Amino acid sequence: MVIRGVLFDFSGTLFRIESAASSLRAALTARGLALPPREEAALAAALDRAGALPGGSPALDVPAHLAALVARRDESAELHRAAYTALARTVALPDPALYEMLYDRHMAPEAWQPYADALDVVRALDSRGVRVGVVSNIGWDPRPVFRAHGLHPYVDTYTLSFEHGVQKPDPRLFAHACAALGVDPAEALMVGDDRRADGGAAALGCAVHFVDHLPAETRPDALRHVLTLALPD
Structure with missing residues (x-):
């Protein structure tokens, strides 16, 4: 895949x-x-x-x-x-x-701290031509957080629950996210920390990978495994 x-x-x-x-x-x-x-x-x-x-x-x-x-x-x-x-x-x-x-x-x-490997991972995906999206259950626009910490240039789309009136694990939010990215769900990987909410992407046909919701200083490199899952053609 x-x-x-x-x-x-x-x-x-x-x-x-x-x-x-x-x-x-x-x-x-x-x-x-x-x-x-x-x-x-x-x-x-x-x-x-x-x-x-x-x-x-x-x-x-x-x-x-x-x-x-x-x-x-x-x-x-x-x-x-x-x-x-x-x-x-x-x-x-x-x-x-x-x-x-x-x-x-x-x-x-x-008020937010990026995980230590977050910037490197989204930047590496961007350099490979892999499109990057954020899909979040949230009530406000997190783009300023991404801009302040340097991740925004490597994020192609943001799909936010409050803008669509639907929240994860509802597959409709993941469908919006895939459509915004311009990728088929079967060619998309959802990465999240909530087995129930983020796992909803599987119902749409997305691959799913979980990381643990831990303090930033205790989780320095959990996202790097994503780079082995999203290999170029």
Whole structure:
């Protein structure tokens, strides 16, 4: 099988979001607030357990009244913001403004770190003539993150759930992605960290390869295997 296009997930695959502690600290600083270290650490841990940081840990226990909203969060920008700020509000923060600030923080390029091999891999694929796309369950446009970290010139297309009103694992999102890349699904490889969501590409006929959603410093070269799967003709 010849791979002519590679689709990458965004969060947990090409990039890793900062920790909840880092995100909270940035929001507190922007608000001009300072907390005792123990209190700050406890709030960060509670936000992490609540799944309040997009791209971070999933919620350990979604409150029943939020379950339907959280399940559809990636279908629109409005649902995405509503879901994550609602999860954050399950944690009592010292200033109500912090909930929206935390959400805004996760869209900042400096809140994201590319995995160490991400740039090399997308650049190598581009040099081989293999088309590269990003397909993500997300509620905002991540292009500024890719531009800030140097990956954007090597990405041909972005297929984002909130722009199509459908989220992975629905095969329709992968169909949009393949069409945008101009490749047949049978000639496409989907690379992601979520077996359920990213594995949905297999229903369309795409090959699928998984990487682990780990801190960037502990996963230096997991993406390089993609280069052995997407060999030139």
